[in-house]
Amino acid sequence: MTVAETVRKPGGSAGLRLALQPTLVCVFAFAAALAVAHGLGSSYGATMVGRTAAFALAAVSLSFLIGQGGLVSFGHAAPLGIGAYAVLIAGEYDVTNLLVVLPLGFASAALFSVATGAIALRTRGVYFIMITLAFAQMIFYVAASLSAFGGDDGMAVASRSTLFGMRVLKSDTNLAILAIALLGVALLALDRLVASRYGLMLRAGRANETKLQALGLDPYRHRLTALAIGGGLAGLAGVLLANQVEYVSPATMNWHVSGELIVMVVLGGTGRLAGAVLGAVVVTVLDETLGHFTEHWKLGLGLVIVAVVLLRGADLKALLRGTSA
Amino acid sequence: MSEPVLVLDTLDKSFGALRVTQGVSLDVRQGEVHALIGPNGAGKTTLVAQIAGALRPDSGHVRFLGRDVTNLGVAARARLGLGRVFQISNVVGSFTALENVAVAAVASSGDTFGMWRPALRDRALRAKAEDALERVGLVERMSSLAGDLAHGERRALELAMSLVQNPKLLLLDEPMAGTGRGEGERLTELLLSLKGQVAILLVEHDMNTVFRLADRITVLIYGAVAVTGAPEDVRGDPIVRRAYLGEEEAV
Ligand SMILES: Nc1ncnc2c1ncn2[C@@H]1O[C@H](COP(=O)(O)OP(=O)(O)O)[C@@H](O)[C@H]1O
Numbered sequence: 001m002t003v004a005e006t007v008r009k010p011g012g013s014a015g016l017r018l019a020l021q022p023t024l025v026c027v028f029a030f031a032a033a034l035a036v037a038h039g040l041g042s043s044y045g046a047t048m049v050g051r052t053a054a055f056a057l058a059a060v061s062l063s064f065l066i067g068q069g070g071l072v073s074f075g076h077a078a079p080l081g082i083g084a085y086a087v088l089i090a091g092e093y094d095v096t097n098l099l100v101v102l103p104l105g106f107a108s109a110a111l112f113s114v115a116t117g118a119i120a121l122r123t124r125g126v127y128f129i130m131i132t133l134a135f136a137q138m139i140f141y142v143a144a145s146l147s148a149f150g151g152d153d154g155m156a157v158a159s160r161s162t163l164f165g166m167r168v169l170k171s172d173t174n175l176a177i178l179a180i181a182l183l184g185v186a187l188l189a190l191d192r193l194v195a196s197r198y199g200l201m202l203r204a205g206r207a208n209e210t211k212l213q214a215l216g217l218d219p220y221r222h223r224l225t226a227l228a229i230g231g232g233l234a235g236l237a238g239v240l241l242a243n244q245v246e247y248v249s250p251a252t253m254n255w256h257v258s259g260e261l262i263v264m265v266v267l268g269g270t271g272r273l274a275g276a277v278l279g280a281v282v283v284t285v286l287d288e289t290l291g292h293f294t295e296h297w298k299l300g301l302g303l304v305i306v307a308v309v310l311l312r313g314a315d316l317k318a319l320l321r322g323t324s325a
Numbered sequence: 326m327s328e329p330v331l332v333l334d335t336l337d338k339s340f341g342a343l344r345v346t347q348g349v350s351l352d353v354r355q356g357e358v359h360a361l362i363g364p365n366g367a368g369k370t371t372l373v374a375q376i377a378g379a380l381r382p383d384s385g386h387v388r389f390l391g392r393d394v395t396n397l398g399v400a401a402r403a404r405l406g407l408g409r410v411f412q413i414s415n416v417v418g419s420f421t422a423l424e425n426v427a428v429a430a431v432a433s434s435g436d437t438f439g440m441w442r443p444a445l446r447d448r449a450l451r452a453k454a455e456d457a458l459e460r461v462g463l464v465e466r467m468s469s470l471a472g473d474l475a476h477g478e479r480r481a482l483e484l485a486m487s488l489v490q491n492p493k494l495l496l497l498d499e500p501m502a503g504t505g506r507g508e509g510e511r512l513t514e515l516l517l518s519l520k521g522q523v524a525i526l527l528v529e530h531d532m533n534t535v536f537r538l539a540d541r542i543t544v545l546i547y548g549a550v551a552v553t554g555a556p557e558d559v560r561g562d563p564i565v566r567r568a569y570l571g572e573e574e575a576v
Pocket residue numbers: 340343345363364365366367368369370371372
């Protein structure tokens with residue numbers, strides 16, 4: 001039900017191992033899929049695994065905001081896209097080193113999330129959803145107006161990121177390994193964060209803000225920090241995606257993408273961070289398979305979502321309120 | 326004699342035409358249990374909300390620990406040492422009892438931003454939380470979800486959440502309401518054991534409890550203070566007998 005359940009298990013290494021389990025399962029599953037693709041010599045397979053892991057990272061970062069912080073952002077494509085633009089823009093200035101580009105993608109996306117979050121956090125529930133959407137649309141149009149970086153159409157990145165000039169991401173397999181590693185590290189770090197004092201305050205604020213206030217804590221700064229962390233991780237996912245397709249355009253920040261990320265989170269369940277990984281796998285695989293047969297596959301996905309939402313009725317209501325009892 | 330912990334100075338509050346608080350002045354002294362009684366709808370909960378900072382009075386002042394807190398919000402007043410137990414139990418249902426108390430302990434500690442160490446594996450924090458649960462007799466239930474606790478247990482849990490913060494003043498809005506006889510008795514014993522250590526403003530309907538615990542009693546009728554005094558004076562006061570105690574006897 002809630003992450004509280006994993007946290008509740010008393011200390012000791014057994015408790016820790018249990019808490020790690022979903023994360024390890026995710027990482028091993030991705031690694032196995034990649035090994036199979038690599039063994040078959042399928043670069044398409046490696047591409048798909050890397051792409052899915054990148055979207056899973058973005059979905060996990062959103063799940064952290066929604067499930068742990070009660071912050072239902074409908075603008076998560078914005079930090080994702082900002083991370084992608086970090087690769088493009090840095091590349092135009094001949095900066096391609098991963099050790100610069102990754103922190104840059106994280107920091108610029110986190111900065112955007114904090115700046116817009118400082119205002120968005122003054123609202124609740126449906127208003128929060130709408131204002132995050134509005135900010136994402138703003139940055140979408142800003143990106144489209146960057147004529148030096150392709151404007152509406154976007155443009156190809158100069159090259160994939162490097163490591164001190166070494167073209168380590170030339171192979172799709174290596175890129176997928178990086179994506180899986182980042183996903184794994186993010187899951188581990190977030191698991192840790194959720195169980196920490198900070199995480200306890202964040203979750204309490206989601207579940208019962210009135211009581212937390214009466215206990216002396218106004219969770220505003222904790223939420224702002226959550227937005228920075230969630231946004232920053234989405235920025236990392238954007239860096240991965242830009243490397244993958246070697247092309248960046250405002251479409252990355254399209255509100256459809258925000259919606260799809262929410263779908264991933266809701267499909268996988270907001271209670272556990274690893275659930276979002278499952279949601280990301282389902283959506284990207286459906287997109288890739290059904291998308292070849294019909295443009296209208298999203299209708300089918302829509303029906304799946306309606307079914308899931310009905311089964312998780314209470315969950316969605318809490319989602320719209322931005323809190324849960 | 327030292328300054329009272331809490332001083333209310335001619336508070337007024339209206340909801341539209343309804344004057345729910347009318348010129349209320351009272352004080353709670355150090356270590357005192359001050360009971361606030363009055364018929365349903367007299368404005369007790371509304372007054373507690375103004376003390377806690379959840380409602381702003383239309384006029385008048387709230388002084389807490391010698392400081393004018395009228396313009397401070399709920400969280401700021403709580404940090405100064407004001408603990409509130411709500412009339413309707415207010416806990417995090419999806420957290421265990423232990424986690425709820427840990428939330429309270431962390432919220433009032435200096436460290437709410439620790440991001441690495443799991444909160445519940447902090448020995449000192451855990452010991453503090455378990456101790457608070459022990460005091461209210463809930464230690465056996467610490468791993469149960471708060472949402473699964475019986476009504477009376479949830480009241481006790483909320484009290485534990487306040488106690489773990491070592492408040493300077495406890496606002497208790499009908500802590501015994503809806504508890505079973507045994508639970509009510511245990512809570513009364515617990516409050517008796519707190520007597521003298523922490524100032525308490527106690528809103529309570531059960532007159533036996535009030536007369537056992539209170540050092541002074543204020544009677545609120547239609548939002549105004551009818552009388553404040555020692556229990557024996559209040560018991561004998563004709564206005565009170567007519568307006569309040571009499572009503573009880575008639576029921
Ligand atoms: N937010 C509000 N808006 C309008 N009227 C209110 C509000 N809160 C309480 N009241 C009214 O104020 C009066 C006092 O309520 P309350 O303080 O809960 O009384 P008590 O706790 O003594 O039973 C009641 O008549 C109640 O209906």
